[in-house]
Amino acid sequence: TQLLEQSPQFLSIQEGENLTVYCNSSSVFSSLQWYRQEPGEGPVLLVTVVTGGEVKKLKRLTFQFGDARKDSSLHITAAQPGDTGLYLCAGEENSGYALNFGKGTSLLVTP
Amino acid sequence: NAGVTQTPKFRVLKTGQSMTLLCAQDMNHEYMYWYRQDPGMGLRLIHYSVGEGTTAKGEVPDGYNVSRLKKQNFLLGLESAAPSQTSVYFCASSLGLAGAIGYFGPGTRLTVT
Numbered sequence: 001t002q003l004l005e006q007s008p009q010f011l012s013i014q015e016g017e018n019l020t021v022y023c024n025s026s027s028v029f030s031s032l033q034w035y036r037q038e039p040g041e042g043p044v045l046l047v048t049v050v051t052g053g054e055v056k057k058l059k060r061l062t063f064q065f066g067d068a069r070k071d072s073s074l075h076i077t078a079a080q081p082g083d084t085g086l087y088l089c090a091g092e093e094n095s096g097y098a099l100n101f102g103k104g105t106s107l108l109v110t111p
Numbered sequence: 112n113a114g115v116t117q118t119p120k121f122r123v124l125k126t127g128q129s130m131t132l133l134c135a136q137d138m139n140h141e142y143m144y145w146y147r148q149d150p151g152m153g154l155r156l157i158h159y160s161v162g163e164g165t166t167a168k169g170e171v172p173d174g175y176n177v178s179r180l181k182k183q184n185f186l187l188g189l190e191s192a193a194p195s196q197t198s199v200y201f202c203a204s205s206l207g208l209a210g211a212i213g214y215f216g217p218g219t220r221l222t223v224t
Contacts, residue, residue: 033211040218042203042215045212045214088154090212099156099212102153
């Protein structure tokens with residue numbers, strides 16, 4: 001099982017600040033996904049990246065897949081309280097086995 | 112279109128009891144998954160299915176059994192519950208294997224005493 005390491009584990013910031021969370025592995029993934037999970041709910045898919053170096057934007061969220069397809073980052077610009085949640089990255093092995101998830105970054109944005 | 116639904120939402124079992132968690136999806140997805148989520152451990156795959164009548168083991172299958180008799184349903188069974196199975200269980204479905212699992216259920220919180 002590939003190990004996906006997410007950092008930081010916890011992040012508490014004020015509204016309006018920028019932040020970046022990271023997802024790293026020593027293994028190559030054919031695709032990588034980012035999810036956001038709110039308390040008491042299931043994860044919700046935010047984005048899938050498949051090409052090395054790919055950058056995708058979703059409003060104030062910017063996702064980047066590393067050139068070697070071993071790592072990814074999520075950058076949030078001008079964070080809002082509604083961004084609060086657990087951010088999970090998940091990677092698809094080349095063999096097509098089901099996703100492996102990182103342990104997540106818990107983000108708290110205070111007004 | 113309800114997406115992925117799970118029943119029950121909460122359950123408390125005593126050690127040794129059995130139960131079945133039901134997952135249903137109305138999106139005609141071929142692939143379905145059962146994950147468990149524990150503090151500090153992330154989401155771990157228990158079993159998955161690539162189509163009606165098929166099942167396969169994931170990362171942590173011991174103590175669980177599954178069945179996919181109908182395409183829209185994926186059942187997770189605990190034959191003899193143990194305290195180590197206290198967790199939040201999530202069902203998910205997707206169009207393709209692995210790929211992007213686009214839809215997760217709301218979860219079942221299980222406590223085994």
